[in-house]
Amino acid sequence: MSPVxxxxxxxxxxxxxxxxxxxxxxFEEAESLISAAGSPLVAVGDVVxxxxxxxxxxxDVSLVDGMTERSAVAEAIxxxxxxxxxxxxxxxxxxxxxxxxxxxxxxxxxxxVRILVEGEEDLAALxxxxxxxxxxxxxxxxxxEGMVLVAVTPESRACAEAFLRRMDGDAARALSMLN
Numbered sequence: 001m002s003p004v005x006x007x008x009x010x011x012x013x014x015x016x017x018x019x020x021x022x023x024x025x026x027f028e029e030a031e032s033l034i035s036a037a038g039s040p041l042v043a044v045g046d047v048v049x050x051x052x053x054x055x056x057x058x059x060d061v062s063l064v065d066g067m068t069e070r071s072a073v074a075e076a077i078x079x080x081x082x083x084x085x086x087x088x089x090x091x092x093x094x095x096x097x098x099x100x101x102x103x104x105x106x107x108x109x110x111x112x113v114r115i116l117v118e119g120e121e122d123l124a125a126l127x128x129x130x131x132x133x134x135x136x137x138x139x140x141x142x143x144x145e146g147m148v149l150v151a152v153t154p155e156s157r158a159c160a161e162a163f164l165r166r167m168d169g170d171a172a173r174a175l176s177m178l179n
Contacts, residue, residue, distance in 0.1 A: 005089035006097040008177075009169040011123060018163070022142050023125070024150040030055035033149050037137040040107060042128045044121055044140040048147050049114075050077045052139065059139075061106040061128070062114045063099075063121040068141070084116030092120040095127060095167075100177045104131050125150065129160035130178040 011019075027033035030051040040060035043049045049062040064084070068077075086106070088098040099117065103124065106113035117124070125140040129152055132138060136152040150156055165171045 005091060005119070007091065007094045007169065008097050008100065008174045009095040009164060009167040009171060011093040012168050015163070015166060022145070022148040023129075023156070023159070024148050026142050026146045026148055028146040030057070030147070033139065033147055036149060037139070038135045038151060040132060040136050042107065042125075042132055042136065042138045044125045044128065044138065046077055048139050048141045051147065058112050060112055061103065062112075063103070063117055063124045063128075064114065065117040065119065065121045067120070083114070085113045087116045087118060090117045090119040090121065090124075093123070094119075095123055095164075095174060097177070099124060100127050100131075100174060103127055104178060107131050107133075107136075126160045126164055127174070127178050129156055130164065130175065 034052065034055055034057045041057065043052055043059035043062040046064045046066060047068050049059060049064055052059055086102045088096065088102045090096045090099040102115050106115060125138050128138045129150055132152045134152055134154065138150045138152060139147050142148045161175060164174060
């Protein structure tokens, strides 16, 4: 049985193009990304998580959904990313209360956590930037280019918060959960 999903924010079509540009430097090799990354390290996406782990760095928090570029990930990637610790529902182009809650709890915890998202995890980098402490890193995939490394700073957090406020729904509630 799937978890119940309470959508807090949804991405309006008008904002979609703004997410096509990377929010940080793009890395093709996991090793060089790892050497530039801070801690904790949050990975958004199955392929990103796979590459980081194959290079010897398990993310402190990883969010996976079994998909990459709207297709199922290869079985080797799915097997390598392992069993989830938490499962949440999060429909496409949304952020749910369940996802935000699990993300915050995972970031604040002491042990690595893998969150399986039933639906789509693509927007999770935004709340991760808001919820993670200064000095952390959030990594997500940039289709056809590589992995984007976002250093969590007051500036990157402010940009992510501003973007979340422009989404449809209850931004005040979402941001209160993340801060």
